[in-house]
Amino acid sequence: MDLVFTTDELEPSKRYAAWQDAICDVYVHVDVNAERRSDYEGFIREARFGTVTMTDVLLSEQRITRRERHIAKLDKDCYYVEFVQRGKVNILQASQTLLSNPRVGAIFSASEAYDLECVGKVRSLYLEIPRKEFAARFSESKLPVAMTIPTGRGLGRIAAEFCATIAAEGSSLDETVRSRLGTELMDVLALALDMGDRDELSEDATAQKSRLRSVKAWIEQHLTDPDLSLETIAKSNGVSLRHLHYLFRLTDMSVSEWITDRRLHRCYDVLTRPELRSLSVTEVAYRFGFSSSSHFSTVFRKKFGHSPSDLRRR
Known part of the structure; x- marks a missing residue:
């Protein structure tokens, strides 16, 4: 691939500027902001x-x-496809976050406002794909929008490895x-996006259980988020919303029921710990994502047979 820009030949103090x-x-018309600028490193x-x-x-x-003033300078309408090789990138577009x-x-769309949060040092392959030409590969109801592409298996993996091979040899x-x-x-990319759900549902039982464990672990880490949604869970774990519901068929609860159950158990634990008695029942409820103390008390009593206040008094 042709070298466009590199910081390698510059003094460290001049690299970020x-x-x-x-x-x-010059290259993509965006703003960039890095907190650590003295040891900046990058190439294109x-x-x-x-x-x-x-x-x-x-x-x-x-x-x-990228904001409207940057978009006004674009002379083409296209999608970006990103395949991260190292590190993590959070993509914020249209009120959603893709991890x-x-x-x-x-x-995601290159001609709509977005933010990219690069976590640590990131090595990534980007594809700039003309929107009209790519959209012609889909029915109108299936036009791609900002979404994730699981690349650990199936068609997503084929697309990512095909991209990497072309980058190395093409x-x-x-x-x-x-x-x-x-x-x-x-x-290949269009096929991977079009077949996403069907490809996910073809996982064998062992793979499904492993993925379910991974999703549950992720949810456990985010139980305190009051805005936790099924859409966020699915996108953050690289599965479709349909597949998320499908995974929880392996349990005796829906996704929402499982989240509520785990939150109740975490609250129960806090309420029975003497060193946390300074927290009120309402504070405990809000800490674990409940937005109403009365609703919390109702579901808590239904689950454990007594109210949160009764538990603490006992």
């Missing part, structure tokens, strides 16, 4: 495969922002072959 100039005003390599542009990017920890990492890719090929590869890459 040079990166800002290269990224903000690029290759074109017909109408598809691929970049291999190294980013130090930073936040990348991407080496096992979960993402697709630059030496002639223009005609590269153009065909770009078309075929869009076909």
